[in-house]
Amino acid sequence: MFWLNGEILEGPAAPFDLTDRGLLLGDGLFDTSLVLGGTIFRGKAHLDRLFEGLARIGIEADHDAIERAAADLSQRGEKGVLRISVTRGPGPRGLRPAKPQLPTILASLAPLVETLFFAPLSLSLTAIRRNETSPIARLKSVNYLDAVLAAGEAATKGFDEALFLNCAGKVCCAAAGNVFAVFGRDIVTPPVGDGILPGILRGLILAELGGREASLSLPDIGAADALFVTNSVRLVAPVTRIGDRTMDSAKSGVVAGLQQKVWQAIRAECAIDLSFSAGGLRPNERA
């Protein structure tokens, strides 16, 4: 299901302006969130981050329309992965934007792949560094080709995801997710200044579940008791392998505890009564 500038569409084909700067220049941001029970988990945090990002890069989009897209798709779709993209809209040739801007708001609700929830994954270090000098390292922009290339290379080598360092050699993030390291009871993730997106799950763990920010080196994460990756579709994914090295993250009590707490938060906020297991969601046994 799709939503384009106010219209709900069943299929992906729609009249589109081929001078759209999102398409031609990557001049746009997006957001990906989890919809369950017709509710976007941490919907306000997702929209706030998107609005802040749009303000940061000067895209003058209609917040009400973006909220309408989110509400229309989440309520109709009941469950799925919601993606909202906002571009600076059509423009003349060249880098300078049109005045006034007519931003494009595009959203979709894709099927949920419940088996991804909490599923362990393997990481392969990419030689592509994350550029912490760029504002877009901290924004969910549509400039995702580095991530596409790194993830593709990781898949070719038999890994699930790529691990990025920044240009200063510090650990950053996965191609599509934040990275956390566990040392004893200490749960650590790199600060935004190191060139990472402030993920919504990451924010929940920092604000409510005892995580803290600190820069991490490769030796640091090599010495960690567990590693995990967070995003809105994998939730909390233990890292079982990083390059040649296997890790016991899937057996970590700290990681399992976070998974339980995140799931409880989702169940509560989305008012659903489901349990998760490796096989996906099922009716809550305690219900």
Next chain:
Amino acid sequence: MFWLNGEILEGPAAPFDLTDRGLLLGDGLFDTSLVLGGTIFRGKAHLDRLFEGLARIGIEADHDAIERAAADLSQRGEKGVLRISVTRGPGPRGLRPAKPQLPTILASLAPLVETLFFAPLSLSLTAIRRNETSPIARLKSVNYLDAVLAAGEAATKGFDEALFLNCAGKVCCAAAGNVFAVFGRDIVTPPVGDGILPGILRGLILAELGGREASLSLPDIGAADALFVTNSVRLVAPVTRIGDRTMDSAKSGVVAGLQQKVWQAIRAECAIDLSFSAGGLRPNERA
């Protein structure tokens, strides 16, 4: 005039697949070239670079169709700025491409702004670094948001263009063009490995007009006799100011000589009989 997957369109609105990975992930490349007299200047070099880039990132596009787009628009339009964009095409949610790929080929011919030819410009140093660790630093990908932001910031400060350093602090390029420094008769531009696009005008100056590659520092370019920026729409643009410092590049005999030679190459290849002046093109006085 537009061209989308084989069809010529007079206007920019067209049925488009909203799952296109160029639009959603920046998963695509483009090329911008100059059309005069129905001929794309250095057309083969432009297409070869595009094909090599597509191969580098694994986009399996139909070269014949791309050549057809280039030929259709250049021959019908007679003159203008040709842009060809090739994306990996539609795909499911997430970073992994669809198999098989169905790349999108999109082209446009925009009006020529002849007053841009050889026009002097000012440069403002941006704090955003060019990421030389990324393959896309050397490709004309649609991931242009850094350039959009840097150029916008430069414009706000009253400059025409932004100057990028790379993450190692070396001089790279403008937001939309290569940078050359002139020392006496020595014409120097940074090597591709420093994180720059191998521009077609740049290639012409290196291969045929006596330029050479060498890394440049900010002090190096501060000590240069002249600086200029090259791209396919500005051609050879002398830099009159870089930050607070004014430069005499527009009075440089070396730069003027290159401008003449580039214009001669264009006239010969495109078989046009026009002179250029600050006011734009006019019938060649010697004709």
